[in-house]
Amino acid sequence: MSETAVYAAGGVVWRLVDGRVNILVIHRTAYADVTLPKGKVDPGETLAETAVREIFEETGIHVHLGVPVGVSRYTLPSKRTKIVHYWAAHATDDAIRASQFVPNKEIAAIEWLTPKKARSRMSYPVDVEILDNFTRLIDDGVLHTFPIVVLRHAKAVAREDWSGEDALRPLTTRGTKQAKAAAGPLSAFGVRKIVSSDAVRCVTTVMPLAAALGHKIRRTPEISQDAWEEGTADVRAVIGHRVRARKPAVVCSHGPVLPDILRELALATGTLHGSYLDEAAALPVGAFSVAHVSADNPGSGIIAIETHEPKV
Template sequence: MSETAVYAAGGVVWRVVEDVLYVLLIHRTKYRDVTLPKGKVDPGETLAETAVREIFEETGIKTALGVPVGLSRYRLPSKRQKIVHYWSAEATDAAVRASAFVPNKEIAAIEWVTAKKARKRLSYPVDLEILDNFLTLVEEGVLHTFPLIVLRHAKAVSRSDWDGSDEDRPLTDLGRQQARAVAGPLRAFGVEELHTSPAKRCAKTLAPLARVTGIEPRKTSHLSQDAWDKGKADVRKIIGQRVRARTPAVLSSHRPVLPEILSEVALATGTLPGSYLASAATLEPAAFSVIHLSRTNPGSGIIAIETHVPKD
């Protein structure tokens, strides 16, 4: 991130009622405008965490992030550039019912409108561009999606400094910090399942996320580097299971195994191969790639891939 720019994040929040698509707009009190929910990144926060937090703070609706729908850039009165990242974010019926929103000094009202009305209501051209990006997903029939998240384990003690078995090699102090830091951005994507290599460094990377979500990680040798080195890891099997399940999931594994995981996702979804798969698999410790797939038709191919790196 540039130190001179102001970063923010938000979302196109949507729901379907009686087969009609609605998006959520906010009416801001101070500016007397109509815009999409968004806000500035707090210190120590990632963009994904910011998007979920700001949507909730401005609308009272808890969401999980879907497909990224672009970013907007514009100049502030201070002449600094503001860069806002947006994701698609579904508002479930339960989340809408649970919203405790009341008009306040920042947000005068929230309004559910059709896409056609949203185009007329929004105050800024940059918001219209984001809405159009979102509507492209709708036109392509990939509104309902789910993520498969490929996570490289956090920084571990080096092999040269460890006398025990490789599978028992622990995280370093930095690795434990990374594991705690990555829990928030992973949670922003609404994960419901955690799958990990049996190696301690992979399982411990998921431990903070498991604690905050209450989800018990499932260990599988199919994500193990030891099994992969011996040609015994059936990556295709676990990817096939995850694609069929259509459930938001994290797969915690090792650097050498990651390219095969990405390749198998592409094969399982009928996606054309390309260098983008190698890029998404080239992860530093505690980094992850989110693979967005169609929930209604996973075989239609990968919708989008986004990679997140740990904060310094």
């Protein structure tokens, strides 16, 4: 990230009305414009967390992030560059009913429109570009997706500094901070299932997430480094089950195992292998890649993949 740029995040919030996609636009009070919900990153916050928080603050609707739909860049009056990351974000009926939005000094109104009408009402060309990216997902029939998040465990005590079994190596102080910091951005993608190597360093990495969501951790040796080194791992079974389940999930494993996890995810979804998969697997400790898969047709390939690195 540039130290001089201003970073922000938001989303194209959508719902189905009689089988047709409608999107949410906001009418801002001070600017008298029509735009997409977004806002600046708070200190210590990730872009994904910002998008979810800002959408809620401006519309009252809790969402989870779907496919990334682009990045807009423009120059502010201060001459600084503003960079805004956007995701598609499905608003469920329950979330819409729970919204307590009322017009305020920042947002005069929110309005649901068809993409075509929204495009004609946007006040800024950069928003139109984001809407065009979003509309392509509709045209391709891949708007409704679920994420499979591949997470590398947080920083652990080095092997040479540990005299016990490798599977029992704990996280370092930095690793513990990384694990806690990961809970927020992982939650932004609506994770519902948590699958982890049974190694302590992996299980401990997802514990803060499990506590935040109130979910149990499914521990398995099938994606552990010990099993991988012994040739007894069964990555295909774990990933195949997650794709068939079509539920947002995080899979926490080890650096050497991640390429196999991404490779099996590509095979399970009919995705052509490319260098982007290798890049998504080459994660530093505490980082994760989000693979967005079509909920209607998982075999249509990975729709998008994005990588998030820890700030700790």
